[in-house]
Amino acid sequence: MLYYAVITALLATTLLALVRAILGPSVYDRVLAVNMIGTKTVLLLAVVSFLYGRPDFLDLALAYALINFIGVLAVLEFFRSRAMREAAEAAEAAEED
Amino acid sequence: MIILLLLLAAAWLLWSGLFKPLLLGLGVLSCFLTFTVVRRMGYFDNELFALRLSWSLFGYWAWLAREVLLSSIEVARVVLDPRLPISPSVIEIESTSKRAFAQVLLGNSITLTPGTLTLDLHKGVLRVHALTENSARGLMSGEMDRRVAALNPD
Amino acid sequence: MDGLLDIVSWLLLTTGGVFVFIGGVGALRMPDLYTRMHAASITDSIGPILIIAGVMLQAGVTLPSVKLAAILLFLLLTGPTASNALASAALLAGTKPGGSKTPAGED
Known part of the structure; x- marks a missing residue:
């Protein structure tokens, strides 16, 4: 009983973040929303492990936190290199004019 | 350096909670693997800040x-x-x-x-x-x- | 004594849930990326602190408590790092932070 309120709040926030991820508008807004959903999932796993009395869910939560962090950093690195390449191309095009 | 190894070993024991020879062996292996990687990254060239303060x-x-x-x-x-x-x-x-x-x-x-x-x-x-x-x-x-x-x- | 602990834990969980939800609302309402990140930082900092503290009170001094503490520590260390990486990547891509160089009404 104790846990249902907080689980509802976490799920509702996940939904709000999902709406933000769909609305965008920039790719960074979407990454921010995905990062939020990841944090909420870790908390949800922690709470659910006590709701069902299964402490092994906590290991999943920790693993999820690790994967979420690395994943966000990898995606950001990918978009950063793309932004830098686009900036270099734009500078080249400006030089040719 | 010893402190880091002890911390790693303690974390392994805490998380696995099993004391079979195979798992303990894997634990020792991964502790030393982590230690080697961290040393090659140059962790010990800097201060061991987190443990000191x-x-x-x-x-x-x-x-x-x-x-x-x-x-x-x-x-x-x-x-x-x-x-x-x-x-x-x-x-x-x-x-x-x-x-x-x-x-x-x-x-x-x-x-x-x-x-x-x-x-x-x-x-x-x-x-x-x-x-x-x-x-x-x-x-x-x-x-x-x-x-x-x-x-x-x- | 058990009842008191339950009440405190329930309070922590509920306020944590409320803060997380407010952060989600803020992430939808705020006008641009950087202000949205402020709202998201509520759900990244105070949310985990309150919710995991609440669950830890339920667990007592046991192994799950130690694991929860490790999860909390990890979330609090990586959350700002990810936010900072996001902000610097957006800044490099040319997303301008709105607002003046000095806070308004400061001079």
Whole structure:
């Protein structure tokens, strides 16, 4: 009983973040929303492990936190290199004019 | 170095909770693997900061938790206000401490506190995005900087 | 004594849930990327602190408590790092933070 309120709040926030991820508008807004959903999932796993009395869910939560962090950093690195390449191309095009 | 190995071993035992020879062997193997990787990354060329200032760090965390709670309430009030009274600004503050660890700790603490967000850290100068006037003013009073510098004096 | 602990834990969990939800609302309402990140930072800092503290009170001094503390520590260390990486990547891509260089009404 104790846990249902907080689980509802976490799920509702996940939904709000999902709406933000769909609305965008920039790719960074979407990454921010995905990062939020990841944090909420870790908390949800922690709470659910006590709701069902299964402490092994906590290991999943920790693993999820690790994967979420690395994943966000990898995606950001990918978009950063793309932004830098686009900036270099734009500078080249400006030089040719 | 020994401390790091002991920490790794303790973490392995805590998490696996099994004491079969195979799993213990794997644990020893992964501890030494981690140790080798970390050493090759040059971890021991720098100071072992985290282990050395452990005690004063707890006091700082307690102060930071209070700060986080207060500014969370403030940002929550801003979010719930129908007029959305935000006045975003970018300010620059200088870190007193010259140590890389203290500067990273300061940047992380600023980001952790809702209402302020570290954009960039370069040569001890932090560019901070602040949500409201109040949060910008709170940061410019420099109390967080003072506390971080006191944690790890040069 | 058990009842008191339950009440405190329930309070922590509920306020944590409320803060997380407010952060989610803020991430939808705020006008641009950087202000949205402020709202998201509520759900990244005070949310985990309160919720995990609440669950830890339920667990007591046991192994799950230690694991929860490790999760909390990890979230609090990586959350700002990810935010900072996001902010600097957006800044490099040319997303301008709105607002003046100095806080308004400061001079």
